[in-house]
Each structure stands twice: as C-alpha cells, then as structure tokens.
Amino acid sequence: MSADRPRGPCASGPRPPGLLNRKDFLAKLTIGVSVVGAAIIGIPFVGFLLAPFFDRRPQEWRAVGPVEGFRIGTTTRVSFIDASPLPWAGVVAHTAAWLRRDTTDSFIAFSVNCTHFGCPVQWLPDAELFMCPCHGGVYYADGDVAAGPPPRPLPRYPVRVRNGQVEIRTSPIPITT
C-alpha cells in the first residue's frame, strides 16, 4: 500500500507497513467526513426527488351527475376532480371519462386515454366509434380496439350508482406497460 502512494513534497522513502501514520489518517478523515456531509445533504435531496414513489393517496368516489341525465345507449363526456389534489393544482386536477349507459342499470366509465400512448380519444356519436387524434387508433362503443396501433381495449374506471347519482372512482392514469 505504501509503495504506490504518490510522492508528496516531503516524501521520505518507503515506509514500513503497519500502523496508520498521521498523514494517512488525516487523508482518510478528510474524505470520510466529506462523505458524511454529502450523505447528510444527499439523502433528503434524493428522497425529495423520489417523493412520488412514496406518496400514495387513497382513491375516492366522485359524483358526475344524476342517473336521469344519461340517456340509454349514449356515451357522454363527464369530468371529475382527482383524489385529494393539491390546492394549487388548478385545472390540472380535472380528469375526464366517457360514460356509457348501456341499459337502465349498467354504466361503463371509459378512461379517455388511448392505450397506445395516452392521447385523449374522441367519441363520434353517429359512427359509434372512439377515435384517437395521434396515431389513428379506433375503438368500438364497448372499448374494444377497432383499428390502429392500440394494444388493448379502452381501460375502465369503477362506476356505481348511489342515491340517484352516478359515481366514478378516481384511479391512477392507466399506463400501458
């Protein structure tokens, strides 16, 4: 170890191995203390950067309208507020969904995110098709892929009826993996 240490200005020839001398100790101390300092600053620094992984908020049910407001056999755009948004989120806290009423009791809430790369799909009522503006994905009224590159049908949000109101459960944005 001492043989390949670089020569300092006061080098005095090879030293016998064994006890740490003052110079080595001070060098190791300087580096060690710097590492501790870096860790003290670095841990909260990195922790805050990675905060989204630790921050899990419970999902909530949101009312999107009275049951009578949705005609059977139609798909309507609804929007609701995300679960526990931060006060300064503003309009970004909105999420939309396409709500389809198949029969008197059966509702389906489709996510608006195309399963290809997430662009919002638009519903064409006469054609009964969802069309994505980005790469040409098309879905049927039940969410199945009709054409184009999407790998999966339109994702669905949980939906229920409570006290005459249709409610959709907020969910993480569906990410196709």
Next chain:
Amino acid sequence: MSRLEGAWRWIDDRLGVSDVIWPVLTHLAPRDARWYYVFGTATLTAFMLQVVTGIALALSYIPSTSEAYDTLQFITHQAPFGHILRGMHFFGASAMMVMIGAHMAQTFLMGAYKYPREMNWITGVALFAVTIVMAFTGQLLRWDQTAVWSILVSAEIVGRIPVVGGALARFLLAGDTWGGQTLSRFFSFHVFWIPALVFTFIGVHVWLVVRHGISEPPKVGDPVDPRTYRARYHEMMRQEGVPFFPDAAWRDATFAVGLITVVALLAFFVGPPELGKLPDPALLATAPRPDWYLLWTFSLFALLPPSWENYFIVIGPSIAAIVLLLIPLWNRGERSPTRRPWAIASVVAICLMVGSLWIAGIRSPWSPDFTAVPLPPAVVGATAGPVDAGAHLFYDKGCEFCHTIAGHGGQRGPDLTSVGDRLTPAQMTWRILNGGTNMPAFAGNLTPEQLDALIAFLKSRTAR
C-alpha cells in the same frame, strides 16, 4: 503611466488576467481552419442565449399548474418585450438543436474525435443527451393543453420499459396522475438539475479543447498515429499556428452574432408559438404534437409496427447511445471524410431518416381529420335519393374522417374519389362490414338500408 493604466495593472496583478486568461485566449490554433469550425461556439452561444432569455422569463413565469398558463399569457401579450423574449427562447431552442447537430456531424465527419480527443467526443455525446432533455422539459413548461398531453404521452412511452416502466411513468407525472407537483418538478429539472449537468459537461468539454488544441483540418493520406500525433501537432502549431484570438475567433464571433440576429428576427417577425387552450385534461378536442425537433418521434410511433414498439423503446436509444459512445474506439487512421465512406453514409442516412420522418409528421396522414365537413352537393351530385343518403352516412358514420373524396376528408385510408371504378359493390360491402387492420368493422353499426345507401353512393364515385 496614466492612471487608467495603473489601475489596470493593479487589477491584473491581483487577479492574474494576463497570466491565465490571455494565454488561453491566444493559444495557437490551426492557420487553415475553415468556417465549418464555428459550430461548436455557435452551440455554446445558443446555450448562453437560452440561459439569459430563460433567466429573464423566470422573472414573470410562475411554475404552478394553476398559474403558469396565465403568466404565459401575461408574458406573451402584456409584459414589455415579453413577446420577443418568449420568441427568442423558443427559436433559441431550435437554434441549439440545429447547431448541436451540425457540430456533431462536422466533428464526426472531420474525424476530430480521434486521438487524443476521444473525451471531447464523449463529453459531447453527454451534452447532446442533456440538450434533448432540456428541449423536452422546456417544451413542457409552455404549460398549455399540448404540454399536459405531452407529459402523459412521455409517461406512456416510458411506461413500456420492462420492470421499471410503471415506476418511471409515475416519476414523470409526479404521482398517479397530473397534479400540483408535476409542473414545478419539471421546472426544477429544466432550470436547475439539467443545467447543472450542462454547465459541468461544457466546462470539461471546453477545457479539453484547450488541453488538446483545436484539431487541424484533416488531410488525405495523413492518418492519425497515436505514437507521433502529439509531437507533430505541437510542431505544426509552433510553426504555423495562429493565436485563436483574433485570427480564428473572428469567424466564431461573426457566425454566433449572425445566429443571434436570425433568432431575434424570427422572434420579432414570427413570434413565439401561440398558446393553446387551458391545460385542462378534461378538454378532449385536441391533437397533441411535440415541437418540430421531436416531431420525428411522433411519426416513428405512428409508422412502427405496433408489435415492435416495446422493443424499440428500449433497444433504440440504447443502441444509439452505445454506438455514439463507442465511436472513439476508431481513434486512429484516416481523418479525411473522403477516405471514410461509412462516416459519410451514416450521417446521410441519419439526416434522411430524421428528415423523412419529420416531413411525414407534419402531414400526419395517419391521424383522422376531425375537421372534415359533410361533402358539398356539387361533389355528391344528388340532393335526394340513395346517393344523397349515402353521402350523409359517409360523413355521419365517420368514413370521411379517414377517407378522401374529391379532396375532402382524411388520408388514413385509401382515396375513394373513384372507388366505383375500382371495387365491385360486393367487394365494397365486404370491406365495410369486416373492416381491416386500420379500419373498423361496421357490421354492428349499419342497418341493411344504410348499407344499401352507402353502396349506392360509393358506386356513383367514378372518374368523370
């Protein structure tokens, strides 16, 4: 000695300007350097432009998801010089992408990455990567509707990476979905985290240029030999070299100022990109597109076979990074591009690929045309009867969004202007009911009477 001279001598003695800075400024550079040497300084100038305009914009811009849009409107339409500043920042970003591409192509073609400048190239590749990240994060700070969807599209692209994809997507979104933190984090990345890396790499990169000297123009039949290059280069500089300032620097300065002037003129006459609608994810009538320098990725994902996408997202950038970083392995031999056909071929291939994807992205024929309107009576040729009913169905059922007739409609599917000459009614019926890879099946969506009317209309589409 005048008092001014005396003052200068005092400052110079205490600060060491003449001892340190002047020798660097006047270090010897090749006498026969050409105009194509200016791109490095031009890139650096574009970066400085971005830093300065960015700092100015930060005086008014509030990186809050609820307020950013309003501050952008304020900067663009009310703040004095705000319009020009936003414009300069946008065109400065474009300038930076163009210049870094030119600089990379030039140093590659001239073999300037060879011994002993391999680390110049490596740090340069790192700078290229962080520049793309800066462009991406910066585009998002223009927090309008397109930006909101851009983040989601990026999260979805990143989400396709195996194992860590979902986590990376959550990292980009700063949570399960967009929220109050999404924009402020991107602001921090764009203004602090990435620029710290940029400054560091620029520092190393420029230090290396000074250490190894500016490479001389390559000569045919004069290969790089690591055993003799350094001595020959220093001898060459000693005999023929000229001080960088002013003999070479004048070109750099002139071109850089020209670049800034072009950016300023574009900012003044063309102006910054107009802000779209509010960044409201519940507004769905939108067609998100990246800014022009990333538009080729948009085309790539439209044209790539869908089953390749997951592999491409991981393998594509990895291969690009590995290839770029391994280039300095060929650090000896001929530098002149006329002796290196593979170098020329690769640069041409990349330009053609990115260029053609870019042109395709501008047209984006794969997107349905949501602005299509019902066919005018002049085109239909009837105002009653099955042909007219079929023409209305052609629009109502969404056909016109993907098919063109007489110049009206989308280009996703074949042009149907004279389909009556090409397909029999039976063939048309089969296609409409069954669909295709890129066409929905309309069997569940048309009554027999509607189908008859549609076929009657399409039969009437013949070349007149």
